[in-house]
Amino acid sequence: MSWLLVLPLLIPLTTGILCLVVASRPAQRVLGLVGALGLLAAAITLLVQVNQRGIQAVQVGNWPAPFGITFVADHLSALMVLITGVVAMVVALYALAEGDQPREQLGYYALCHFLLFGVNGAFLTGDLFNLYVWFEVLLLSSFVLMILGGSKAQLMGGVKYFAVSLLSSILFLVAVGLLYGATGALNMADLATRVGSVAPGLLSALAMLFLGAFGLKAAVFPFFFWLPASYPAPPVMISALFAGLLTKVGVYALIRVFTLLFTQDTAFTHTVLLWVAGLTLLLGVLLALAQGELKRLLSFQLVSHIGYMLMGLGILSPLALAGSVFYALNHMIVIAALFLLAGLLQRLQGTTVLVRMGGLYQSHPWLAVLFLLPAFSLAGLPPFSGFWAKFTLVAAGLQAGQYAIVTVALLVGLLTLLSMGLVFAEAFWKNPPKPFSPSATPPGLVLPVALLALLTLGIGLWAEPLLGLSQAAAQELLEPSRYIEAVLGVSR
């Protein structure tokens, strides 16, 4: 069923084009939601297929494997596409309720689906140069989304985001070019069979180039400065999508190349990854604690928690990789929920500057509960999905004897709780600095947040299925021969 593999690409592409063609705003709104629902359905079918029949690969245009463009879906890709579908659907619901007419008329829905097109393409491609092209597809859509509406803050953030993305693109291009020069291959499965013949020093240097290129996208230490400068600028119906999806594409690419290609000298490459993970975790959360504005604070939290995903990748044991995958999935849900919630609070109080907020616990107690669910999940308290994610990683770290990174991980969990508690105290508990008339929250805006919050609670209470899928993903990542066999047809 090869068409199933390209459905997560075709559905957003068709929806995006239709949204461009259909000029009427109500029709675009319907299309936006229908496209997101279709994507979710396709993603679920794909995951079921992968789970039953193993890794799926399709050669586009019937060119045989190392020469044509390959799309591959293993458990990791299928899971990422699935959560992309969930986030897309929820954000579409939020955007419908938000009803930001100027931005909708400027093509918000079309751009969103082109972004999803690029994100899914990056998750599913099995060719390194093709991955570069997908990165550009999602980057160009995200540039336009970032400055859609053209407010002052958006332009300032957009310039920085644009500049950093250009740099990461060129780094990626150079890395791909040099890897091609060293191996003569671009297909990732083909590359995996050939990297063994490359001089170890050269391969490690290439690995660091890729770490720079993808690290810029994933916003890890020392490349994270651009994210808090740009993500808080656009409205949350855009920034929640970015926060949920874009950095995870970078993380996905890192996981892919550092399990499939760069496993020759793990003592060097994966130790670097662990250092990067630890510093990202610590600096991110400390900077988050110093922020006085909710969306910037969440941006630093987003940066900090990317470190957890790298931590599992750095340890490189089955349990650790499962933890990384699980963490990425859990984090996409939780951080999107928190960003959407920040938008909701901004609507209620007119600001996201914490000292000017307050009194929401009195006026909207349910909203406070709704905040605490993803906030506790982010901090890693049971019974939420964040707890299992951290638990798996910490257990894997202890098994591998990596006590330093485990200490950092636990400390950062505590500091995250402190940071979230600070937000709760400021926005919900504190008396409002100036009295405000509590307005009713539009149920359409609460629904998407509630969906995500219940999802993180649901995964936390019933973690077995997703954890099992993550472990299957980790198994496949640690046995590249299965990936290679699925793509090239023969095991070499």
Place this chain on the structure above:
Amino acid sequence: MEIWMAFLVGGLTAVGVYLMLRPHLIQFLIGFLVLGNAANLLIFTAGRLGSSFPPLVQPSGTVLEPIANPLPQALILTAIVIGFALAAFGIVLFFRAQAVLHTLNAEAMPETLEAAPAPSPVDEVREERT
């Protein structure tokens, strides 16, 4: 031949990086274009250089030796097109930035529009007093 290409790529990279580090956004954009060209030449060189070999394979499947590698050229073509699109978008973006922010100096763009004070006990005491 390759050694000269290496020097050319190195020189272009140096120019590109220098320009991208300048605060003026137009200089940044020109730096990006130069660096992009350096990257393209790098791929071209990495794909092995030959002066005038045809990239042809006979119908029987035998390769006409010596043969040029057509793949780097396809890659570079893609990269040039993408770089062109990015540069075009960048020009429009900087044009809008000039119109709205009245500056093209990256250093004149603060991280946030309003400096948000971090919540601290001191702030709260001050607020309770007022």
